[in-house]
Amino acid sequence: xxxxxxxxxxxxxxxxxxxxxxxxxxxxxxxxxxRLFPDSPAYSGQTDNCSLSISALGKVDMEWNDGLTKLAxxxxxxxDSEDSERTHADxxxxxxxxxxxxxxxxxxxGKVFWGTTxxxxxxxxxxxxxxxxxxxxxxxxGQPMLSLAWAIPVGVLSGFIxxxxxxxxxxxxxxxxxxxxxxxxxxxxxxxxxxQHHIDSALRxxxxxxxxxxxxxxxLGTARExxxxxxxxxxxxxxxxxxxRQTGLDFNFVSGSWILKLEALYQSNxxxxxxxAVGGFEYTIPTASFDxxxxxxxxxxxxxxxxxxxLSIYQNDLFLGLRxxxxxxxxxxxxxxxxxxxxxxxxxxxxxxxxxxxxxxxIALKLRVFNDISTNDxxxxxxxxxxxxxxxxxYFSGExxxxxxxxx
Amino acid sequence: xxxxxxxNKISFSSILxxxxxxxxxxxxxxxxxxxxxxxxxxxxxxxxxxxxxDYSAIMIMTLRSAEGKEAVRKMRMLDIEVEGDGDKSILVFxxxxxxxxxxxxxxxxxxxxxxxxxYLPSLSRVKRISSNNKSGAFMGSEFAFEDIGxxxxxxxxxxFIEESALNGQPCYVVDLVPVYxxxxxxxxxxxxxxxxxxxxxxxxxxHRKELLKTVQILDYKRYLxxxxxxxxxxxxxxxTERSTTLLIQNYKLRxxxxxxxxxxxxxxxxx
Numbered sequence: 311x312x313x314x315x316x317x318x319x320x321x322x323x324x325x326x327x328x329x330x331x332x333x334x335x336x337x338x339x340x341x342x343x344x345r346l347f348p349d350s351p352a353y354s355g356q357t358d359n360c361s362l363s364i365s366a367l368g369k370v371d372m373e374w375n376d377g378l379t380k381l382a383x384x385x386x387x388x389x390d391s392e393d394s395e396r397t398h399a400d401x402x403x404x405x406x407x408x409x410x411x412x413x414x415x416x417x418x419x420g421k422v423f424w425g426t427t428x429x430x431x432x433x434x435x436x437x438x439x440x441x442x443x444x445x446x447x448x449x450x451x452g453q454p455m456l457s458l459a460w461a462i463p464v465g466v467l468s469g470f471i472x473x474x475x476x477x478x479x480x481x482x483x484x485x486x487x488x489x490x491x492x493x494x495x496x497x498x499x500x501x502x503x504x505x506q507h508h509i510d511s512a513l514r515x516x517x518x519x520x521x522x523x524x525x526x527x528x529x530l531g532t533a534r535e536x537x538x539x540x541x542x543x544x545x546x547x548x549x550x551x552x553x554x555r556q557t558g559l560d561f562n563f564v565s566g567s568w569i570l571k572l573e574a575l576y577q578s579n580x581x582x583x584x585x586x587a588v589g590g591f592e593y594t595i596p597t598a599s600f601d602x603x604x605x606x607x608x609x610x611x612x613x614x615x616x617x618x619x620x621l622s623i624y625q626n627d628l629f630l631g632l633r634x635x636x637x638x639x640x641x642x643x644x645x646x647x648x649x650x651x652x653x654x655x656x657x658x659x660x661x662x663x664x665x666x667x668x669x670x671x672x673i674a675l676k677l678r679v680f681n682d683i684s685t686n687d688x689x690x691x692x693x694x695x696x697x698x699x700x701x702x703x704x705y706f707s708g709e710x711x712x713x714x715x716x717x718x
Numbered sequence: 719x720x721x722x723x724x725x726n727k728i729s730f731s732s733i734l735x736x737x738x739x740x741x742x743x744x745x746x747x748x749x750x751x752x753x754x755x756x757x758x759x760x761x762x763x764x765x766x767x768x769x770x771x772d773y774s775a776i777m778i779m780t781l782r783s784a785e786g787k788e789a790v791r792k793m794r795m796l797d798i799e800v801e802g803d804g805d806k807s808i809l810v811f812x813x814x815x816x817x818x819x820x821x822x823x824x825x826x827x828x829x830x831x832x833x834x835x836x837y838l839p840s841l842s843r844v845k846r847i848s849s850n851n852k853s854g855a856f857m858g859s860e861f862a863f864e865d866i867g868x869x870x871x872x873x874x875x876x877x878f879i880e881e882s883a884l885n886g887q888p889c890y891v892v893d894l895v896p897v898y899x900x901x902x903x904x905x906x907x908x909x910x911x912x913x914x915x916x917x918x919x920x921x922x923x924x925h926r927k928e929l930l931k932t933v934q935i936l937d938y939k940r941y942l943x944x945x946x947x948x949x950x951x952x953x954x955x956x957x958t959e960r961s962t963t964l965l966i967q968n969y970k971l972r973x974x975x976x977x978x979x980x981x982x983x984x985x986x987x988x989x
Contacts, residue, residue, distance in 0.1 A: 337818065380987070407987065414984065421842040448841060459984070466983040518982045521833065523846055562846045566831060566899065569846055594848040596900045598925060600862055604851045639781055639789050639858035641817065668789050672816040705815030 332376065333711035337369040343701040349694040353490055355483045357392040364389050367402065380407045384452075388443070395482030395495070396442040401452045414459040419452035422470070424514065424525055425560050425573055427588045429610045429629035429649060432573040433558035435529050436512060438476040445487050445678065445692070446660070451476045465517030465524075472510040475532045478549065486695040489538070494546035499539070500532065501553045501580065508532055508553070523562040530555055533579065554579040567594045571610070586614040588624065592633075606633035608647070617653070623688045626653045640665040654684035671704040749877075756876030756892040763915040764871045770945050772798040772975040776968045777809075781859050784959040789814075791857050795966075797868065798975045804828055805868035806980035810988050821988045823980065824849070828872040831899075837985040844985050853902030860931060860953040860962040862902055865922075873898050879907070884919060888912040903930070914938075916946045931955050941971050 343363045351357060365388040372381040384403040390396035405418030422436040436453055443449035453476060459468040480493040502508035510531025517524050536549035556577040563570040572589040590610030597604070608631035612624035631647035642665040649658040659681060664674035676699040683693040779791040792813040798806050804826030811817045819839035826832045832849040852864035874894040882891055889909040896903060904927050909919040916938055922931040937949030951964040978984070 337815075409987070412978070414987070423841060423843040426846065450842075461978050461981070461984075466981065516983050518835070519833075521831070523982065564831075564833070564846060564848070567848055567850045569848055592848070594850055596850050598853050598900045598902055600853055600855060600902045600924070600930060602854065604854050606848075635854075637855040637858060639783075641814075641858065666814060666816055668814070703816065705818075707815060707818070 331372045331374050333709065334370065334372045335707070335709045337371075337705070337707040339367045339369075339703055339705055341365050341367075341701050341703040343699060346698045346700075347486065347695065348698075349696060351486065352691065352694040353488070355492075356488070357484055357486050361393070361486075362391040363396065378409045381405070382407075390442075393442065393482050393485035395480065395485060398442065398479060400440065402450075403452055412461040414461075416455065416457045416459075418454070420455050420457065421450055421452065422455075422457070423450075424527060424558065426523070426562050426571045427573050427590065427610055428571075428592070428608055428631060429590075429627075429647065430573075430588045430612050430624045432575055432586055432588050433525070433527060433560045435527075435534055435556060435558070436470060436472070438478055438534050440479050442479040442481055442485070451479070465515055468514045468516070470510075470512040470514075472512070472531060473507070475506040475508060475510065475551070477506070477551070478534070478536055480549070486697070487692055489547055489691045491540070491545065491547050493538070494541060494548055497541065497546070497548050498536070499548055499550045501551065502532065521564045523560075525558075525560040527558040527560075528556070529558070537581070552579045552581065567596050568592075569594075582616060584614065584616045586612075586622065586624075588612040590629070604633075604635040604637060606635075607631070608633065612649075623651075623656075623658075624649070627651050639668070642666075651684070651687060654687050656683045656687040656689055657681040658689065667702075671702055673700075673702050675700055752878045753876055755878035756894075757871075759878065759890050759892055759910055759915065760871050760874070760876055760894070763910055763917065766915050767945065768799065770799065770942070770971045772796070772973050773947075773969060773971045774973055774975075775947075775966050775970070778965045778967065779857070779859055779861075780963045780965075781857075782961045782963070789858070791859065796975065796979070798977065798980055800825075800977070804832070804870045806977070807868055808980060808985070808988060809866075819988075821985055823982060823985055824867055825980070826868040826870060828870050832867070835982040835985065837988065839986075842986060844982050846982075850900045852898070852900055859964075860955045860960055861951075861964065864896075864901060864903075865933070865953075874906075881912070884909050884911075887918070889918065890915075914946055916948075929956055939969075941969055945971065 341364065343365070345361045347357065347359050365386065368385045370383040373379065382403045382405055386402045387399040388397060401419050403419055403421055405416050405420045408415045423434055425431045425434045431447060437450035438453065439447045440449040440451045453472060454474040456471045457468060459466050477495060477498050480495050481488045483492040508531060512527060512529045514525060514527040531553065532551050533554045536551050538547040539550055541548055554577050556575055558575040559573065561572045569592045571591065572587070574587040576585050577583065588610055590608065593607045595605045610629040612627045612629065614622050614625040617625055627649050629647060629649045631645060634644045636642040644661070644663040646661045659679040661677040662674065664672055666672050679696045680689055680693050683689050774794065774796045777793040777795055781789045781791065790813060794810045794812065796808040800806055806825045809822040811820045821837040823835045824832055834847045834849040835844050836847050837844050853862055856863050856866055873896060875897055877893045879891040879893055882889060889911050892908050892910065894906040894908055902924065904923050904925050907921040908917055910916065911918050918935050920933045921929055924930040931953060933951055933953040935948045935951055938946045939949060940946055947969050949966055952961070953964070954961045
């Protein structure tokens with residue numbers, strides 16, 4: 311199935327390429343990164359006080375037919391000085407998009423995001439998390455898919471067929487952010503006898519207008535988030551991917567300086583059906599001044615009806631955040647957040663700050679602090695993994711275009 | 719002549735009162751006339767500027783510090799008219815590199831808050847954003863977000879000031895007071911050139927009523943034998959002595975865009 315998809319894609323691309331593209335853009339982002347861990351590691355073999363890493367993301371975007379046909383090729387690779395599991399490569403995107411009337415087709419490896427909240431991405435499910443990249447769950451692996459979006463009179467209806475499952479990347483024995491017992495990612499267990507070849511599917515309806523955004527989604531297939539069991543001699547943790555059925559809702563309501571946000575889901579699986587929700591607001595302080603920075607205040611509450619049994623660290627947590635954008639030439643911005651567990655004492659603090667160095671790239675600082683983590687919190691095994699990350703992204707780009715078109 | 723009869727006293731105060739009333743009335747009349755005339759000029763400007771259906775253009779911004787240091791920003795602008803409401807527009811960033819592919823979608827509305835979304839390519843995420851940060855600087859330039867968005871007649875109240883010549887060109891001068899929330903300006907003084915109702919200059923006054931910025935709008939060209947569109951904006955900040963040049967090139971009108979091209983879902987297609 312997968313091989314057929316790739317072959318079909320290559321065939322379409324070669325045909326399209328033969329027709330001659332209207333424009334092609336090339337881009338390369340190279341990011342060296344340094345992580346400093348003030349605490350010595352909790353478990354033997356883990357990274358000591360510092361790790362060095364470099365990643366590269368290539369981007370090729372081509373267009374045909376006045377922008378109606380588009381091709382994207384985004385390869386990614388990382389080399390890590392400490393964790394061999396973090397040294398990895400992925401095809402983030404490799405897809406062909408076609409607009410035909412009210413329909414948008416996509417075939418290939420794609421990336422799809424659903425959701426609205428800041429502290430947690432509850433509803434988002436199409437792409438697997440590239441968990442060795444960061445602990446935030448913001449980095450995703452490319453997902454092979456065939457998707458069709460249909461613009462109906464009210465909103466957009468999208469269908470997805472996902473013929474191949476991507477396993478979550480997990481830190482190796484030498485990596486931080488792991489449990490006491492290392493993971494064995496080569497021995498994943500599946501509920502489906504088709505394992506990675508189980509065909510997952512999803513349906514979504516989305517509408518925006520009149521100050522609201524609403525999304526309703528249904529997913530049938532392999533859980534993106536694994537649970538873990540011991541191997542026979544209890545020396546490794548094996549990821550288990552169950553089959554799930556998940557219904558999700560994401561919602562925004564905008565009024566003046568306020569954006570109210572909600573994500574909620576219901577999941578049924580063979581272990582325990584559950585409900586979870588995250589909701590809150592983002593308030594932008596009105597300024598009425600040209601020089602004033604843009605300041606946003608965020609508050610969200612995360613809930614999961616499994617309570618302390620939840621795999622999720624966000625079972626009963628309050629998130630408070632502060633976003634500052636200076637609107638200056640360097641595009642300086644910062645997002646600071648604190649997530650307080652209302653049940654246990656655990657606290658998780660994150661600060662992201664970045665600014666542009668004109669004509670070269672962008673420098674970013676990321677601070678993650680695990681504070682007062684309680685023994686029965688899933689974060690407990692990370693309690694010595696607070697870190698400061700410094701990274702610099704260099705950008706290189708080029709463009710070929712037959713005629714300057716503005717796209718659509 | 720002594721006039722100390724009560725009757726005389728009454729008449730005198732009555733005359734005072736009547737004179738005062740008349741004076742206030744006449745001021746109000748003149749004021750209403752000035753408002754009507756200001757609004758009429760703005761409506762005529764809007765009428766001449768409507769009916770293009772949609773357009774696209776390339777925008778090149780050069781930001782200049784007081785010391786003369788420069789930085790360049792490049793964007794693509796797509797805009798579609800909406801029957802009975804404000805335009806919908808998409809701004810896609812091409813430079814600087816770190817924001818390349820970021821797209822800003824705005825549905826401007828005549829009588830309520832605009833709707834805005836931003837597409838963040840690194841996360842493949844379309845994010846709803848608050849549209850109340852109108853007054854802030856756009857990408858570190860001397861333009862505010864509110865200077866760049868679609869200008870709707872209904873977003874201001876008007877007062878005609880005078881007819882005067884600007885660079886030898888006869889102009890209507892009108893004061894515009896924003897009626898939407900969180901504008902950075904107490905008023906804008908706008909020069910419309912007399913034959914064609916093109917905006918050629920704007921003085922921006924901050925909330926302390928001091929002159930903050932001036933923009934000169936130059937290099938107008940006619941498209942489809944009807945629409946006058948500017949090629950250059952020169953914005954100067956009088957407080958900081960920083961300036962920004964905005965060049966607008968490659969105007970294309972009537973591309974055949976549809977409302978669907980301006981939906982938040984599908985914004986990722988833009989990159």
